[in-house]
Amino acid sequence: MANTKVAIIGGGQVAETKHLPSYSEIEGVEIVAVLNSNKENARQFALKNNIPGYYGDIHELLKKEQPDLVSVCTPNKYHYEHVTAALKAGCHVLCEKPPSILAEEAKEMMELAERKGVVLSYNFQHRFSLEARRIREEYRQGKLGDVYHINLSALRRSGVPGWGSFIDKDLQGGGPLIDIGIHMLDTAFYILGFPKVKKVTGKMFNKIGPYKSEGSFGQWNPEKYEVEDSFFGFIELTNGGLIQISTSFALNIKETKQLNAEFHGDKAGATLYPLEIYSDHKGELVSLVQEDMVEDHAERRAIHSFVRKCRGSAEEDIASGEEGFKIQTIIESLYKSAELGESIYI
Ligand SMILES: NC(=O)c1ccc[n+]([C@@H]2O[C@H](COP(=O)([O-])OP(=O)(O)OC[C@H]3O[C@@H](n4cnc5c(N)ncnc54)[C@H](O)[C@@H]3O)[C@@H](O)[C@H]2O)c1
Known part of the structure; x- marks a missing residue:
């Protein structure tokens, strides 16, 4: 061959x-x-x-x-x-x-x-993780029930990238939302089978990137910091569900970073990293699936x-290509919503 x-x-x-x-x-x-x-x-x-x-x-x-x-x-x-x-x-x-x-x-x-x-x-390598594949499987088999709320986070306390072009608006198109938040967004849509989006609402901030110059991801030039440093958004689905996304290069959180997706269904909840599926019995947490997946090089x-x-x-x-277009549409609409200060119907 x-x-x-x-x-x-x-x-x-x-x-x-x-x-x-x-x-x-x-x-x-x-x-x-x-x-x-x-x-x-x-x-x-x-x-x-x-x-x-x-x-x-x-x-x-x-x-x-x-x-x-x-x-x-x-x-x-x-x-x-x-x-x-x-x-x-x-x-x-x-x-x-x-x-x-x-x-x-x-x-x-x-x-x-x-x-x-x-x-x-x-x-979009996170959708290839063993964790994402397993949650998708369990969701498709009905273990989570109707998933009506999803919480996505791609946050760093002090992680403005000190290399590449990540703070250049013209080259990147935006900051953490288009760079790291997009991974969790794709993973959630993949797990849920790309549900239709009704409207999105976003708000962005730039409170730290242009005022500091050093963090855990190296140094940057604050005078050239042009992208948002934090973005928070709501994505309402036509099936009535709600996805919340919080993403930041620099946010005063306790951990160095958070990268996760939580799915809240009427039968059970699920967390991507580490993989866990759980529910409640008379006030006690019941773990349905709990696996510490070994690093499997999803990329x-x-x-x-x-x-x-x-x-x-x-x-x-x-x-x-079609899924990429759908994700890009959500990202663009979230930025548009934040710029205009109003919700965008898709
Ligand atoms: N999947 C992931 O988790 C992941 C991780 C990092 C980066 N990325 C993506 O990969 C892309 C590159 O990121 P990177 O971290 O490797 O950046 P980088 O700056 O290290 O590499 C980009 C390279 O492209 C070259 N380049 C710039 N303009 C060019 C042009 N017009 N024609 C040809 N070459 C050109 C640069 O000289 C550089 O060598 C970005 O889109 C980024 O979002 C994805």
């Missing part, structure tokens, strides 16, 4: 720590090239990681290398441009989260992939699944 040729678009932190190790575990996958807007950076990344090709122009890369699969790992602003170029060249694409900056872009990408008959997927399984899907496996459950 011919090797599956993969190109990496944007050789930075996530490409090196997540994409390369995951692809390297798969038989018959060959990383053929890397792209960086700065060609010298691409050359150095290629040298360090034993990649034969390096480019500064995506069209040249796609034409010369003709990859089967492309991993888009550039800052959020460039996802649309790079995904679109790769899809037009007939490649299957795995794009880092978030899908894009605008919902309209995610819609175009989804439609283009459908027209080209190729796979478009987003790297690697996400990439393995993507490759199997591209190779023709019909059963692979990936984060699809």
Whole structure:
């Protein structure tokens, strides 16, 4: 069988720590090239990681290398441009989260992939965790009953990223909501089978990011801090349910960080990390499922699944272009609600 040729678009932190190790575990996958807007950076990344090709122009890369699969790992602003170029060249694409900056872009990408008959997927790795899979299974079997309230948190006490472009509004499109909150949002929607959204209401703050310069994720320039540092939102579902999301790079909480999803159903409740499903009997907590899952590298399984899907496996459950569009629509609407100070109907 011919090797599956993969190109990496944007050789930075996530490409090196997540994409390369995951692809390297798969038989018959060959990383053929890397792209960086700065060609010298691409050359150095290629040298360090034993990649034969390096480019500064995506069209040249796609034409010369003709990859089967492309991993888009550039800052959020460039996802649309790079995904679109790769899809037009007939490649299957795995794009880092978030899908894009605008919902309209995610819609175009989804439609283009459908027209080209190729796979478009987003790297929402938390839905691949064993915990998420187990809660989804139990929910589908009715163990939680009617889940009418979901509480999502992606909070850090002092975790403004000191690297990359995470505080640059133009490149990122926003702060913690689009960067870390989006992971829990996708995981919850995945577990619940993507229920329809009725309206969203959001409020954002910027009380710490522009006034401090150092935290547990390194140093940043407060003068260049342009994104929200905290976002709190309500997502009302057409089935009557309510999702609450709290997300922050810097919030005065007790823990260093919180990343979790809690599901409250009329039969039982569930917590994602660590996995637990519980209910009440005469005032006593009854634990129905309690498992300390070992670290299972969900991000690697996400990439393995993507490759199997591209190779023709019909059963692979990936984060699809359509799901990416739905998540992007919620994110965009939450930001719009916070900016306008009013609820947005979807
Ligand atoms: N799934 C996850 O949990 C996860 C974790 C981290 C980052 N990410 C996502 O991955 C993406 C990249 O994040 P990162 O932490 O690797 O950032 P990074 O800054 O380390 O890497 C981005 C790379 O893209 C290059 N680049 C910038 N503009 C470019 C352009 N126009 N053309 C080609 N190359 C360009 C940069 O030089 C850099 O090498 C972001 O979208 C981020 O949200 C996802």
